[in-house]
Amino acid sequence: MAERCAVIGVGQTHHKAKREDVSIAGLVREAALRALDDAELTFADIDAVVIGKAPDMFEGNMMPELYLAPALGAVGKPMIRVHTAGSVGGSTSIVAAHLIASGIHKRVLTVAYEKQSDSDAMWALSVPQPFAAPLLAGAGGYFAPHIRAYMRRSGAPDHIGCMVAVKDRQNAMRNPYAHLHLPDIDMKTVQESVMLWDPLHYLEACPSSDGAAAMVLAAEDSLSGRYPPAWVHGMAMRSEPTMFAGRDQVNPRAGRDCSADVYVQAGITDPRAQIDVAEIYVPFSWYEPMWLENLGFCALGDGWKLTEAGATAFDGDIPWNTSGGVLSSNPIGASGMLRFLEVAMQVRGQAGEHQIDGARIALGQAYGGGSQFFSMWVVGSEKP
């Protein structure tokens, strides 16, 4: 029988385009030490460390868990390095949670990071291999056609994406750790920003950030911390092939199956009614309405209507990304963990200005690659 698992400490860095004041170790320690402090613990109290990040080529440091082991107090302990593309921050949290749920460890530190400014994200993501197709579109160009396909299928009007871009940046003003703080953002600013990959404007895309996130997870008999625990009610990962005949990249089955799995574990039958707040991986604005449908918050084709009606706004009935989300901070390897961490903060009541009052059940989601890797968890303020 699986043991209960709870988040008892969270920490994150101030995310920026370039964190020129720290080394890689300094960056991950900033998040890890904050998480330990929040849990009122030290490295000596930790049984194991699970670290995640996206490609090693971002920093030119192969299998960085080796170099980072002492920086994270892992010497003499088990240490695991997870890499599942953009979903990695979520997957890392889940691998760490299984170390508790399996009864193997009592307290696990999990960390995810990216220090993209050591190189250049666009370079690292597009190292051309021989014989590969000529580069036609860049990162957003991979997603823009799927956004167009979503608009065609759902009949969504053009302005929905811009609404998400404005909402998430306004939310970021409530989050002191967010990379982008754009106090004057409005629909006009977004619509007048450069059209990068039609239909995507510049301000509808995520930034490139340096940053780290960390959590301390604990078993039921090993709780501590400055805030009440966030209990893990359900967690799941799903993958599907990157390219195959008939693949639906607008509404991927891996995402639907993954959410169905966590909802069963968490006893959720009506996500919109039962989930108080959600942090969802939205690196390009239009992924909010797409994921609203994929995650079952509404019927197929209705996602944009929820966004348009303000349902996902800070004061809506299902606030999404009150932290500002990936659109406001994107340290790639950590972005997924930030989603998982932010929902833990919500049910612990420690989210400060972006706290949703009375949040009791929250969903964190991360996805990666070409929407083929998904990880999700549901956390709650009460014991499952």
Add this chain to the structure above:
Amino acid sequence: MTAATADERGPVTTLATPIALDFDFTPGVAQSRFLRGLEQGKFMGQRCSVCGKVYVPSRGTCPTDGVPTTEDVELSNSGTVTTFCVVNVPFAGQSIEIPYIAAQVLLDGANLSFMGLIQELPATEVRMGLRVEAVWVPEDELAPSLASVRYFRPNGEPDADYETYKEYL
């Protein structure tokens, strides 16, 4: 902690660590077959013996069945634009003048689209369902590379019905 120094350049705050590595790359058996086809001015795909789907390029396996693909299939020079985007942003490695259209092209007879450049049509007139054909480089410039396909252009046929390609978006 401060890095006290008398040096007029001030403290050292960054370390330059250039990294250069060399590899011998091979795309493998199946993709070599596809690339050798391009060298001859044709699109070569492979069919899965379990589900019957045709992959181009094939990586030697059916991604959903996990079995080797062994039957070679030569595909048409024409296809359908399933979806597309207008590229307005310069980025590293780009070789075409912006703005331009990058489209997902589903070749007739294939079950997987791939990204291609659309030319000979104003960007504003490119649409989902547009029927296109491949324009190849001159014969003496053909190489085992997708660069052998200069671009796709309208082939004059009426647009494909959405129902025929909606599974390939």
Add this chain to the structure above:
Amino acid sequence: MADSEVLHAAHHIEYPYSRSLGPVLSAFMTGLRDGRLLGVTASGGRIVCPPSEYDPDTGDDVGELVEVGPGGVVESWAWVSTPLRKHPLDRPFAWALIRLDGADTALLHAVDAGSPGAVATGDRVVPRFRPAGERVGSLADIEAFVPEGGAV
């Protein structure tokens, strides 16, 4: 498919990574540019060189930076008779773990000893810094260590 039909090509990847250092490594690299070697005070008063922002065993925060060396003792060594293209020297040399005077841990660097007979565990070595104007703030500011008092 015949062997010759499977394609091959040279694949070269290159990037000029630029790493921000943070306070401890910044001080260490600045010291190297100034021709000095620094260690850091870690748990139990142990002096760690090369320094890190954390104790290499416990992960605890570290204390003050202190000057160490410049000479030290070879703790282990390995003789490279055919240097690789990226090695710091293009003639035969030894890699060595060198515990600098005043430090409790060892630094990895090259020892330009001339021949394998001229280096041994326990030998004393000193750094041969590059000229001040060529130093940039990196371990490569030390061209190599050399046997103390020995002419190479």
Add this chain to the structure above:
Amino acid sequence: MSAARAVRPVSVASFAQAQNVRRDDQRNEVEGLLPVIAEAFGAIGITKDDVDFICSGSTDYLVGGPFSFVMALDAVGVWPPRSESHVEMDGAWALYEAWVLLQEGKVDAALVYSFGRSSLGDLNEILTLQLDPYTMAPLWPDIVSLNALQARALIDAGKATEADFAAVASRSRRDALANPKAQVAGDIPVETLLEDEYVVAPLRRHALPPITDGAAAIVLAAGDKATRWSERPAWITGFDHRIETHALGARDLTASPSTAKAGEVAGVAAGPVDLAEIHAPFAHQELIVREALGLDGTVTVNPSGGALAANPIMSAGLIRIGEAASRIAAGQADRAVAHATSGPCLQQNLVCVLEGA
């Protein structure tokens, strides 16, 4: 801690590995993996639909491109979508992740695989990128030199001689004669090996691993599946891994406290050990690991020939577990220890104890 808790019995139900070769210049990663996974499933008559979880181990830097694990998934066929994960580590750690999940009792079977072609680039340069990017990697020390420093430390400490290294290599190559998947095998006496040139003194050619392209797959099973899929299941009765500091100059290179700790938690000493598969790419490392695990002269070490006979990076650790399990399944051993390592000079170590019925 694992040793103190009841471990859910999980068996290594099936194991397959590619023919270990110096260079597979025909197939890409997916093409190399396909037959290995098919063999692992086929040997016990199952398909991909019989496993509940998939976990793999690999590294981008062997092929020189990001996300190399992504396309490898096409060798499995993850449709309908599957619960799946990846570690940028040797497959032995992927196996650990899968074993952890099976401990919860919700799922009963997992596929674990790993792959890597070491022949594509220059390992002496690639593995340097594992080192501290500020105070080590910029000088480009190579993996052979770092291991030569460790070997020298052993000699200086009076714990071993160059002849001891040669004896490990001689025995490994002789045992590899019986391993059809081995890359390097031969009956060469110690005296002959000691005539080899130094690559980096004190390491001679024979003390180094070959460069190997390879892949491996293991099916883990619990509950009914374990007993249904194997006549004589190789049960994992203890499993742990530990890491040491990265600072080489702050370590005692002649010992492996992380191996000792992992061995203690995994319960190596709780019973007699018939055989050990030790992941020691460099001959001297075997001596250090044996000591850390407390293995005496009665233990058969590396009957497969070990990593000195074939060293497919990212798979060589997983293969040790597969080799040990195969011998238990075949009734050649009742209790075995498998070991995997990662990082410079045995920085990180994993120990898996396997037992027959």
